[in-house]
Amino acid sequence: MTVVDSCVQGCGANLFNLAPASGKVEILKADIGEPDCIAPALAGVPIIFNLAGEISHIHSMLYPERDLEINTLSQMRFLEACIRLSPGARVVYAGTRQVYGAPQYLPVDELHPVNPVDFNGVHKYAATMYHLMFSRSGDLDAVVLRLTNVYGPRMALDVPCQGFLSNYIRKSLAAARLQVFGDGSQLRDPAYVDDVVEAMLAAGAAQRLQSREYNVGGPEALSLSQIAAICTDAGGMEPPEYREFPPDRKQIDIGSYYTDSSRIGRELGWTPKVRFEEGIRMTLNYYRECLPHYLPPGLTEPECKLRHILTQKGSYRLSPT
Numbered sequence: 323m324t325v326v327d328s329c330v331q332g333c334g335a336n337l338f339n340l341a342p343a344s345g346k347v348e349i350l351k352a353d354i355g356e357p358d359c360i361a362p363a364l365a366g367v368p369i370i371f372n373l374a375g376e377i378s379h380i381h382s383m384l385y386p387e388r389d390l391e392i393n394t395l396s397q398m399r400f401l402e403a404c405i406r407l408s409p410g411a412r413v414v415y416a417g418t419r420q421v422y423g424a425p426q427y428l429p430v431d432e433l434h435p436v437n438p439v440d441f442n443g444v445h446k447y448a449a450t451m452y453h454l455m456f457s458r459s460g461d462l463d464a465v466v467l468r469l470t471n472v473y474g475p476r477m478a479l480d481v482p483c484q485g486f487l488s489n490y491i492r493k494s495l496a497a498a499r500l501q502v503f504g505d506g507s508q509l510r511d512p513a514y515v516d517d518v519v520e521a522m523l524a525a526g527a528a529q530r531l532q533s534r535e536y537n538v539g540g541p542e543a544l545s546l547s548q549i550a551a552i553c554t555d556a557g558g559m560e561p562p563e564y565r566e567f568p569p570d571r572k573q574i575d576i577g578s579y580y581t582d583s584s585r586i587g588r589e590l591g592w593t594p595k596v597r598f599e600e601g602i603r604m605t606l607n608y609y610r611e612c613l614p615h616y617l618p619p620g621l622t623e624p625e626c627k628l629r630h631i632l633t634q635k636g637s638y639r640l641s642p643t
């Protein structure tokens with residue numbers, strides 16, 4: 323098995339995450355949008371887990387062309403290479419609930435209209451459609467999982483703008499007070515990373531797919547206030563502070579969201595198991611043991627210390643200074 327990652331600056335790559343698999347996987351540092359570089363890893367492969375992408379909605383609004391390149395152009399080139407080198411391969415794509423935009427009803431099922439509110443959602447939707455298009459033509463056998471907010475060990479805590487859960491985990495580790503935007507009544511259904519891995523494996527292993535799109539959510543819908551309270555208890559902080567949404571967040575806010583995961587339950591036998599309280603406890607325990615691999619000393623508030631250094635292709639790196 324080969325892991326391909328180009329370690330894009332501003333995304334979450336961390337070689338330490340692969341240490342437990344040392345000796346069992348090959349690691350290829352390459353861009354999936356460069357077929358010549360990835361050809362050795364791709365030829366004749368029956369199952370491909372396609373998680374390459376940029377997750378930050380804020381980053382996508384700051385640098386839309388960068389997001390377009392990572393989440394759309396690279397994906398198109400990658401899928402064309404898959405067709406050439408591993409025709410008919412099962413491709414399990416990590417899509418996002420962000421494609422739905424602000425929900426028109428809850429819980430959100432796969433029939434919900436698509437109406438993304440930011441570049442990330444638009445670009446991820448285009449990539450979703452590439453997967454479906456190449457499956458319709460019989461060139462690939464792809465399946466798209468639309469993931470809700472995922473959390474757990476091994477997130478890139480040193481990268482800012484990775485979503486509120488990353489922020490809450492970082493602050494909980496530093497026992498720093500959380501901020502809740504709005505009145506705290508917004509709903510989310512965080513999914514623990516192990517559950518999401520199980521969903522991806524189920525989608526990879528299914529003999530014959532009944533559907534090509536599955537929503538993947540967490541086991542419970544919680545308000546932001548409840549999520550903040552659980553983190554606050556686990557981190558031993560004072561109660562959260564409630565604030566107005568900052569304008570850049572408000573612009574791309576989707577209101578309440580939680581997932582109807584019943585299709586994947588019915589067809590692939592997957593259900594989320596890890597409740598948030600348990601998941602956050604396991605997450606904080608993990609980071610307490612390995613924190614220096616994720617958060618260099620002095621970088622507890624990357625948002626404050628963030629400097630975007632534009633490099634070629636509009637990408638940037640995070641500077642701890």
Ligand SMILES: NC(=O)c1ccc[n+]([C@@H]2O[C@H](COP(=O)([O-])OP(=O)(O)OC[C@H]3O[C@@H](n4cnc5c(N)ncnc54)[C@H](O)[C@@H]3O)[C@@H](O)[C@H]2O)c1
Nearest residue numbers: 327328329330333334335353354373374375396416469472
């Ligand atoms: N984390 C979430 O809450 C969440 C929610 C919905 C969807 N997703 C999707 O799941 C996938 C994985 O997310 P994650 O949280 O693990 O993010 P992550 O940033 O930790 O991992 C993504 C990896 O993709 C790599 N990458 C990006 N473009 C690449 C390219 N062209 N070639 C090779 N490698 C490339 C990055 O270097 C990074 O290591 C993403 O596609 C994301 O859109 C994540």
